[in-house]
Amino acid sequence: MPNERLRAVMESGGWTYATLAEATDVDPKSVERWANLGRTPRRVTALKAAEALGEDVHALWPALRQARAARAVSPELVALYDQRADLPASTFIELFSHASERIDVLVYAAVFLHEAYPRLNDLLRERAAEGCRVRIALGDADNENVQQRGKEERFGHGIESRCRLALMHYRPLLDVPGVELRTHGTTLYNSLYRADDQMLVNAHVWGMNAYGAPVWHLRRHGNGGMFDSYAESFTAVWETARPVEG
Known part of the structure; x- marks a missing residue:
């Protein structure tokens, strides 16, 4: 029929x-x-x-x-990907491009974004100029929790260098109104990429780099769902993170 x-x-x-x-x-x-x-x-x-x-x-x-x-x-699940490497960087960029209220990023480094899309800072400036609040939380390279993550990934000091590189990428945004940059020492269970009521959640798997771990695409669907749980975790980490000084 x-x-x-x-x-x-x-x-x-x-x-x-x-x-x-x-x-x-x-x-x-x-x-x-x-x-x-x-x-x-x-x-x-x-x-x-x-x-x-x-x-x-x-x-x-x-x-x-x-x-x-x-x-x-869950009605909030839009898509599930076996690993972050399956997603082109354009998926993340497209998400940010349509944000009008907020962009929240909680990662250790995620340098793949700047490497794949050199205009990322320009995009964030444009979003902020339109009234979108942008908050970026990066891993503190000197924090023992971040360093432990490198050991678990068997990547040694690599994660520390990636955190420093990510900070270098975002530093030009320090004086941009509407953009906030902080560093955290949290043991991350997920990397979060939020744009308004959509979010990409990159799960962390012990001993594996984030690019090999699953990603789920969520769209907020009412109060108290999966989306809100991850959004609240971002807020909790953000409140303990330290503002980056110019």
């Missing part, structure tokens, strides 16, 4: 099988099956499609309500 609602939404929005397939990283034939045969995509794919179409995922695919209950999948 055709999915009449999906077909109507696609038609009114000028979507084709090919364009929706590109937006959801699937084959156009899969989209054709959703529309014409009433097939229900995997939840992660359905969430991507609903986001692209600007529709409620359960209105497009009511069967997902039962599937979500059976699998206990």
Whole structure:
């Protein structure tokens, strides 16, 4: 049986099988099956499609309500990636580019962002100039918790040098209104990249560099969910972090 609602939404929005397939990283034939045969995509794919179409995922695919209950999948989960290396830096940049209220970053170093996108500071300046609050928390290279992380990764002093390099990258932003830069000595369980009500959470795995650990993409969905838990953890670390002096 055709999915009449999906077909109507696609038609009114000028979507084709090919364009929706590109937006959801699937084959156009899969989209054709959703529309014409009433097939229900995997939840992660359905969430991507609903986001692209600007529709409620359960209105497009009511069967997902039962599937979500059976699998206990959070409604805030947009996507799950096996490792950070699977995500191009453009995923992070795109997230920041659309922020209007806040950008929060909690990492040890994450120098891959500046290396892959040299205009990152310019982007953050632009966001701040538009009224977006930008907060960056980097690892303190001299802190024993940060140094212990390097030992666990079997990377030695590498993490310390990355923290110093990250600080060097962000220092030009110290005098920019709306941008705050701090260093922390927290034992991080996750690196956080927040833009308004979306967040990329890079899990930390003992003995593994963050680029090899999973990432989940969250979108806030009401109070008290996963998103708020991570947002509160950012706040807790931020309050203990030290402002970087010029």
